[in-house]
Every structure is written in C-alpha cells, then in structure tokens.
Amino acid sequence: MMEIRDLEAGYGRIRVLNGVSLRIAEGECLGILGHNGMGKTTLLRAIMGLLPATAGSIRFAGAEITHWPAHLRARRGIGYVPQGRQIFPQLSVIENIRFGVLAKGGAELDRILAEIAEEFPELARLATRIGSTLSGGEQQLLAIARALAGRPKLLLLDEPTEGIQPSIVQAIMARLSELRRARGLAVLLVEQNLDFIHGLADRAALIHRGRIVRELSREELNDPSLMEEFIGAGG
Amino acid sequence: MDLLVAVALQVMTGIATLFLISLGLAVIFGMMGVINLAHGEFLMLGGYAAILSVRHGINLWVAMFLIAPLAVGLFGLIVERLMIRRLYGQMVETMLATWGLSLALIGIVTMVFGNTVGGFSAPLGSVQVGKFQFSAYSLFLIGAAGLLAVLVWIVLRRTPYGLLARGTMQNAEMAAALGVATERVYAVTFALGAALTGLAGGLLAPLSGVVPTMGTAYIAKAFITVITGGAAMLVGTLSASVLLGAAGVLGTFLTTPVLGEAALLALAIVLVRLLPRGITGRFFQRAL
Numbered sequence: 166m167m168e169i170r171d172l173e174a175g176y177g178r179i180r181v182l183n184g185v186s187l188r189i190a191e192g193e194c195l196g197i198l199g200h201n202g203m204g205k206t207t208l209l210r211a212i213m214g215l216l217p218a219t220a221g222s223i224r225f226a227g228a229e230i231t232h233w234p235a236h237l238r239a240r241r242g243i244g245y246v247p248q249g250r251q252i253f254p255q256l257s258v259i260e261n262i263r264f265g266v267l268a269k270g271g272a273e274l275d276r277i278l279a280e281i282a283e284e285f286p287e288l289a290r291l292a293t294r295i296g297s298t299l300s301g302g303e304q305q306l307l308a309i310a311r312a313l314a315g316r317p318k319l320l321l322l323d324e325p326t327e328g329i330q331p332s333i334v335q336a337i338m339a340r341l342s343e344l345r346r347a348r349g350l351a352v353l354l355v356e357q358n359l360d361f362i363h364g365l366a367d368r369a370a371l372i373h374r375g376r377i378v379r380e381l382s383r384e385e386l387n388d389p390s391l392m393e394e395f396i397g398a399g400g
Numbered sequence: 401m402d403l404l405v406a407v408a409l410q411v412m413t414g415i416a417t418l419f420l421i422s423l424g425l426a427v428i429f430g431m432m433g434v435i436n437l438a439h440g441e442f443l444m445l446g447g448y449a450a451i452l453s454v455r456h457g458i459n460l461w462v463a464m465f466l467i468a469p470l471a472v473g474l475f476g477l478i479v480e481r482l483m484i485r486r487l488y489g490q491m492v493e494t495m496l497a498t499w500g501l502s503l504a505l506i507g508i509v510t511m512v513f514g515n516t517v518g519g520f521s522a523p524l525g526s527v528q529v530g531k532f533q534f535s536a537y538s539l540f541l542i543g544a545a546g547l548l549a550v551l552v553w554i555v556l557r558r559t560p561y562g563l564l565a566r567g568t569m570q571n572a573e574m575a576a577a578l579g580v581a582t583e584r585v586y587a588v589t590f591a592l593g594a595a596l597t598g599l600a601g602g603l604l605a606p607l608s609g610v611v612p613t614m615g616t617a618y619i620a621k622a623f624i625t626v627i628t629g630g631a632a633m634l635v636g637t638l639s640a641s642v643l644l645g646a647a648g649v650l651g652t653f654l655t656t657p658v659l660g661e662a663a664l665l666a667l668a669i670v671l672v673r674l675l676p677r678g679i680t681g682r683f684f685q686r687a688l
Contacts, residue, residue, distance in 0.1 A: 213577050214576075214577075215573055215576070215577060234576070235573075235576040235577050236576045236577075236578075236579050236580055236581050236582070239576070239577055239578055239579035240579045245574075245577040245578070247574065247577070251571055251574045253566075253567045253570045253571060253574070254570060255566070255570055256563070256566065256567055256570070260563055260566075260567075261567075263563060264563055264564065264567045264575075264578065265578055267560045267563060267564055268564065268567075268575065268578035268579035268580045269578070269579040270579075271560055295686060311578065312578070315578055315579055
C-alpha cells in the first residue's frame with residue numbers, strides 16, 4: 166500500500182529525516198516508536214505533504230506521490246490525525262466532520278455522516294458543540310472521525326494519547342482497533358505510549374535520529390523486557 | 401413625529417452605508433487576515449464600473465448589481481493571483497504592497513478619467529415623510545444592505561464553499577491535509593470580498609459621486625468598523641455599523657458633520673478600549 170525509500174526531509178537547513186525506509190501493507194498497523202525530536206512527527210508531515218521531501222521517494226496506492234501537494238495525497242486516500250488534534254476550533258462538531266467529507270468533494274455526504282454518527286455516538290450527542298469547548302479526549306475522537314469522514318485507506322496518527330487521561334486512552338484504543346477491523350484500514354501510528362502501540366500495532370519500527378534503526382515483530386512487541394531495552398537504547 | 405421618522409431613516413441610511421463599505425473588508429481582513437489598504441480603491445473601481453456602464457447605455461440596476469461586483473471581483477482575483485498570494489501571513493509586506501496598489505490605482509484612474517466627480521442621479525425619486533422629503537434610493541440602500549447581510553450569512557453558513565472557507569481560514573494546513581485545494585479557497589474568498597466591495601462602490605455611486613480619490617474617505621471607517629466588530633466577521637461588522645453609524649449620524653444631526661465624524665471615531669476608540677477583542681469578542685461569540 167505504501168512504500169517509503171530513503172526519505173529525507175527537514176526544516177530549512179536542519180535535516181530531521183536521514184533516509185527513512187518503510188513499508189505498510191494494506192490493512193496493517195505499523196507503530197513508530199522513538200523519543201522526542203527523533204523525527205516521528207516530521208515523518209508523518211513529510212508523508213502527508215506538509216513538509217517537502219528533499220530526497221527519497223514515497224509510493225502510495227500505486228502512485229509516486231513524493232512531490233504531490235497535501236490535498237492530492239489526501240484525495241488519494243491518506244487520512245491525517247495530527248499532533249495536538251488541530252480540530253477547527255470555531256466550527257461545531259458536525260461542521261468539523263462535514264468538512265472532512267466536503268474537503269474530498271462531498272460525495273455521499275449523508276451516508277458518511279450517518280456512518281460516523283453510528284461509529285461515534287458520543288460525537289453525535291455533541292453535534293452542535295463548538296470544537297474549542299470539547300475536552301481533550303472528545304477532540305481526539307473528533308479529529309479521528311474527521312479524518313475517517315474522508316474515507317482514507319491509510320490513517321496517519323500522531324500521538325493520539327498525548328495529554329489524554331488513561332481511561333479515555335483505553336477507549337480510544339478500543340475504538341481504533343474496532344475501526345481498523347471494520348474498515349480494513351491501514352494505520353501508521355506514532356506513539357510514545359508503549360501500551361497503546363502494543364494494543365494496536367502489528368509490528369513496530371524504532372526511529373532514532375531520523376533513521377529506522379530497528380524493526381520489531383509482533384512477538385518482540387509482546388516481550389516487555391526487549392521493549393524496555395529498545396526504548397532505552399533509542400533515547 | 402415626522403422629525404423622529406426622518407432622523408430614524410437618516411440613521412439607518414448611515415448604518416447601511418457603513419455596513420456596505422465594510423462588508424468586503426470584513427471578508428478580506430476580518431476573515432482572511434489580509435490588511436488590504438487598497439480597499440477604498442476597490443470601492444472606487446466599483447463606482448467607476450457602474451458609472452461607465454450606465455454611460456454606455458447599460459441598465460442602471462444591471463450596472464450596479466452585476467457589472468460593478470463582477471468587474472471588481474475579477475480584478476480582485478487577478479490581484480490575489482499576482483500579489484496577495486505571495487504575501488499571506490506577512491503583514492508588513494502586505495500593507496506595503498496594497499498601499500502601493502492603492503496609489504497606483506488612484507494615479508491610473510486619474511490619468512484615464514481625470515480628477516473630476518462623475519456620477520449619475522439616484523433612481524426611484526423621493527418619498528414624503530410629513531414635511532420632510534427623503535430619497536427613496538436611501539430606503540432601497542437600507543434594504544439592500546440587509547439583504548446582502550442575509551446572503552453572505554447564507555453563503556458562509558449554509559453552503560459547502562462557506563464551510564470550507566471558514567475552516568481553511570482557521571487552519572489552512574489542516575484543511576489541505578483533509579483534501580482542500582486551499583489556494584483556490586483563498587483566491588475565491590478574496591474575489592468574493594472584492595466583489596462585495598465593488599457592489600458597495602456601485603450602490604453608493606449615485607449618492608456620493610465618484611472621484612479617483614474617494615477611497616481615502618472610506619478606508620479608515622471600514623477598518624475601524626471591522627476591527628470594532630471583532631472576530632465574528634458578519635455579526636461583528638453589522639453590530640459595529642449599527643453603533644458607529646448611529647453615533648455618526650446623530651452626532652451630525654445634533655451638531656455638525658465634522659463633529660459627527662468625530663463622534664463616530666470617539667465611540668470606536670471607547671469600544672476598542674473597553675472591548676479589545678471587538679464587540680463579538682465579548683458578545684455574540686458563537687455568531688458568524
């Protein structure tokens with residue numbers, strides 16, 4: 166579904182990604198682990214097209230998208246749930262979700278809205294609330310629902326548990342794994358919360374100084390001592 | 401009683417005028433954050449578009465309602481493409497560029513049409529209010545301002561474009577990551593603001609006459625109105641127009657036109673001092 170080769174990107178003259186290569190198969194969930202400043206968010210922004218790639222290539226759904234603008238990547242099927250959620254603060258919950266549908270042309274608007282209302286009943290109850298008045302957990306669900314409203318094939322999730330209380334983290338994890346099953350969605354999950362990666366990912370990659378330094382299989386993810394060791398090594 | 405009605409009509413005309421000259425700026429500055437110092441000249445171009453069309457035998461209503469907004473909207477599209485697009489987020493550069501544009505437009509229009517007042521007489525004749533005569537066109541202007549407020553509300557609140565534009569102005573990067581061609585939304589929104597300004601220029605041409613430098617008389621008032629209105633561009637501009645317009649007209653009525661203007665400015669200063677985030681920073685926060 167997506168293949169990244171030797172991707173380099175950064176901010177101005179500071180290079181953050183130093184040749185990242187990874188693949189995600191259809192319906193697969195790949196977790197990206199790593200400490201702050203190692204390039205996790207930069208990687209997702211480069212995949213989304215919010216940061217230009219200076220070298221390397223990204224292939225997605227049969228197309229070479231390395232130099233495509235962000236909106237065409239979204240239309241090709243990449244959904245993005247950014248760090249900090251970035252819902253539209255002055256739009257209501259339902260408007261945020263409608264935006265997700267309309268941004269991709271607006272086909273089947275009513276059907277998608279009904280579908281989202283079914284998948285996210287708590288958001289349906291908050292439909293007319295203004296985005297900025299929601300709690301962190303509610304905003305996170307809204308950001309996910311808004312991305313799903315565009316019917317992506319691949320979802321980029323940037324630290325969905327950041328700043329969210331533990332009970333809600335469990336709920337978000339359960340919801341995501343349900344959605345993955347139901348929609349056959351591929352997920353690229355950047356996260357520092359090991360439990361979350363463990364609960365969702367089929368495998369994981371450890372990013373350090375802008376490079377993938379180690380890949381972890383499902384079995385290795387199950388081994389807590391190994392995990393601790395790698396995270397320690399990553400820092 | 402007649403006097404009261406006459407004054408009330410006068411006040412409403414003042415409010416409508418202020419709202420009309422500010423509405424396009426509310427879109428371009430209030431919504432998009434572009435400090436367009438050529439706003440007054442966009443009004444002037446609308447006025448000239450209407451006048452020239454009428455002189456060439458085009459129906460007056462078509463000239464005001466169709467040609468003036470279309471011409472200035474199209475002009476706005478070109479300005480966005482060639483100039484504004486490169487300057488989003490750069491306040492000082494935008495101010496310098498649009499100031500330059502303003503001076504250039506005044507110069508070019510003066511060269512072509514001369515520094516004389518053009519105009520056409522207001523249609524619709526007059527109505528009698530007791531012993532006072534009142535221009536029917538002013539009444540029409542009040543209705544037009546109200547209608548325009550409703551139309552803009554519907555476009556921004558009820559159409560797919562309106563939702564995409566509002567979201568894009570709040571977070572353009574996120575909008576792009578969801579699939580919006582944000583450059584196009586910016587271009588269309590700027591053109592919409594320019595078209596509204598052109599329409600205002602056309603509608604006001606019969607009342608005020610048109611000169612190349614007329615923009616300078618309007619631009620400060622338009623900015624003051626939008627800033628006093630605050631974040632909710634439509635309701636803010638409308639409520640600021642009501643307060644400031646009423647202050648200006650009543651001040652003029654009770655004293656002199658100069659003091660009336662001063663009253664308008666004084667009230668604006670007091671309002672911005674009391675409500676630093678504008679009227680809608682405190683009231684009508686959920687409005688558009």
